[in-house]
Amino acid sequence: MLGEGILKGLWETAKNFTGSYVSADRLTTVEYPEQRIAPIEATRDFPFLVFDEENRDGGDPVWEAGLRCVACQICEKECPPKCIYIERSKDKKLDYLGKAQYYPARFDIDISVCMSCQICVEVCPFDAIKMDTEFELSTTDRFGGLLLDREQLAKPNEYYHKIHPAEAAGVDAHLAEEKVKADAKAKAAAEAKLAAEAKAAADAAAKATGEGA
Amino acid sequence: MSATLDQIFVLLQHWLVSFLPAVLQPFVSVLLGVVVIIGLFPALFAFAVWMERKGLGRIQNRLGPNRVGPFGLLQPIADGIKSLTKEDIVPLSADVVVHFLAPLVLVVAVFMGFAVLPMGRNMVLVDMDAGLLFYFAMGASTELSIFMAGWSSRNKYSLLGAMRAVAQMISYEVPLLMSSVAVVMIAGTLSLTKIVAAQNSYSGVFPHWYIFTPWGLAGFLMYVVSSMAETNRSPFDLPEGESELVAGYFTEYSGFKFALFFLGEYLAMFSISGLGTVLFLGGWSAPFSFLTWVPSWIWFFSKLMMSISVFIWIRGTLPRLRQDQLMNFAWKFVLPMTLLNLFVAALWRFLGEGWERWVICSVILLLAYVVLGRTGMREGKFGPRRYRYAE
Numbered sequence A: 001m002l003g004e005g006i007l008k009g010l011w012e013t014a015k016n017f018t019g020s021y022v023s024a025d026r027l028t029t030v031e032y033p034e035q036r037i038a039p040i041e042a043t044r045d046f047p048f049l050v051f052d053e054e055n056r057d058g059g060d061p062v063w064e065a066g067l068r069c070v071a072c073q074i075c076e077k078e079c080p081p082k083c084i085y086i087e088r089s090k091d092k093k094l095d096y097l098g099k100a101q102y103y104p105a106r107f108d109i110d111i112s113v114c115m116s117c118q119i120c121v122e123v124c125p126f127d128a129i130k131m132d133t134e135f136e137l138s139t140t141d142r143f144g145g146l147l148l149d150r151e152q153l154a155k156p157n158e159y160y161h162k163i164h165p166a167e168a169a170g171v172d173a174h175l176a177e178e179k180v181k182a183d184a185k186a187k188a189a190a191e192a193k194l195a196a197e198a199k200a201a202a203d204a205a206a207k208a209t210g211e212g213a
Numbered sequence B: 001m002s003a004t005l006d007q008i009f010v011l012l013q014h015w016l017v018s019f020l021p022a023v024l025q026p027f028v029s030v031l032l033g034v035v036v037i038i039g040l041f042p043a044l045f046a047f048a049v050w051m052e053r054k055g056l057g058r059i060q061n062r063l064g065p066n067r068v069g070p071f072g073l074l075q076p077i078a079d080g081i082k083s084l085t086k087e088d089i090v091p092l093s094a095d096v097v098v099h100f101l102a103p104l105v106l107v108v109a110v111f112m113g114f115a116v117l118p119m120g121r122n123m124v125l126v127d128m129d130a131g132l133l134f135y136f137a138m139g140a141s142t143e144l145s146i147f148m149a150g151w152s153s154r155n156k157y158s159l160l161g162a163m164r165a166v167a168q169m170i171s172y173e174v175p176l177l178m179s180s181v182a183v184v185m186i187a188g189t190l191s192l193t194k195i196v197a198a199q200n201s202y203s204g205v206f207p208h209w210y211i212f213t214p215w216g217l218a219g220f221l222m223y224v225v226s227s228m229a230e231t232n233r234s235p236f237d238l239p240e241g242e243s244e245l246v247a248g249y250f251t252e253y254s255g256f257k258f259a260l261f262f263l264g265e266y267l268a269m270f271s272i273s274g275l276g277t278v279l280f281l282g283g284w285s286a287p288f289s290f291l292t293w294v295p296s297w298i299w300f301f302s303k304l305m306m307s308i309s310v311f312i313w314i315r316g317t318l319p320r321l322r323q324d325q326l327m328n329f330a331w332k333f334v335l336p337m338t339l340l341n342l343f344v345a346a347l348w349r350f351l352g353e354g355w356e357r358w359v360i361c362s363v364i365l366l367l368a369y370v371v372l373g374r375t376g377m378r379e380g381k382f383g384p385r386r387y388r389y390a391e
Ligand code: SF4
Pocket: A046, A047, A078, A079, A080, A081, A082, A083, A084, A109, A113, A114, A115, A116, A117, A118, A119, A120, A121
């Protein structure tokens, strides 16, 4: 019958209309600034730089010394809209493996250009750059205010754990493994060096005895 | 006391005018009426926008505007201020004069319609003998303004929207007129005040509104459908379908000109609801004989607001039609029904008092409704279309 569907539809919307006054569970939205829904773990918007709290190289401030980034500039090259700008340092600092590495003297991301593709995160071999969930980034300065520098980008590893717990735990485990491997390698190298030195000393001694004889 | 309250605005007008010399009096009293209409209906527009946003929100299980003022009541004022501060952009290749005139023509033409609407006992600006004719003449010129807007913008979306609007409005103008003609036939007059007066009597406690007759109910339903199409309201909002045409004929309008179009749309809704109220719902007459002490203008405006709520309710319920459904519905369903309704109204007039005319008229209309509806649905004219390749 013509018009039946319309009546059904009108009944449905009338139920919604009155229902939304009666029961609050019907309301699908929240009053945003006052109420928030819990963030979803896979949320991502813009990248940030991870630094480790433990101040390894003695320099301050902490965030600068602890940056994992070694200024290899892979992310800068891979970023599709080219919104990362990196200047490599002249000197080197020790990284968490105890290796001397460069660090970024400048690291800027223009978040007005960034398209949140996460490619920079995928290509970084040092787990130094990760995706943030902070979205309240409005500013009155649309050029300078949206160009984040090193200091604004740096966030502690704890923060990373807070926003992406599972992912951060995986990264930490991976880094610890690397460190164990590196330590073992360093130990082996040191032992080899010791053995070589001992051998050299023994050789020298043997030589000396031989000459003396 | 209640008589004074009923006539309070008329008395106020007379009192104000009485201070002036006799030569000026007729002129100033008309001017006063104009000022009141121009002030009142935009205010009502602001309120209706708020109502619409709240109502749609609730229908979609949202809260609607609730930040500006208590319950978001000041939201329309904030919107108005915003539209005043916006830049008024005119496209480089637009026809500047016509582009500028279009919103003005729309608002003026819509306001003209209010001149003949009786908004209470003795409360009509110009009591014309051919008020209905005047109203439809003015209503038809809104089509002109919409086409002016679409044409002068020199934008394909605008032009498409305008062409859709003209096709739609002309198609639905016919049934709109036809459904009102039935009322004219029974009332025997084109004057809107006399049409209201003809309905202002009671059997027992029930009023003699035309909607309470078979032909009146059918006419009213057809009138509602065509008036929704005339005012480009959802589900007939094809001319401004956002998902297809950006904003249709007012794509190239910004700032206050855009606000004028918006105002024009709502004013058209008010005036067409007002006319529907006058024709079928007894205008300013009370719904029960024991309620006649309530001032007549209260009844008129409450009926008006009820109609607006129904408009909003329907907008919150129905999706937009497709162009072919729209046209099929107008020419193959609404028009035949209104033509038949003319015949039924004539029958009603000549069958004389008695229960027979109720039965005969109802049966004819119901049969026609079922047959026309069924055939249309079966042939897929109004219902969902089957796509051969989508199955
Ligand atoms: S998320 Fe994508 S666009 Fe943004 S900085 Fe990383 S690579 Fe560039």
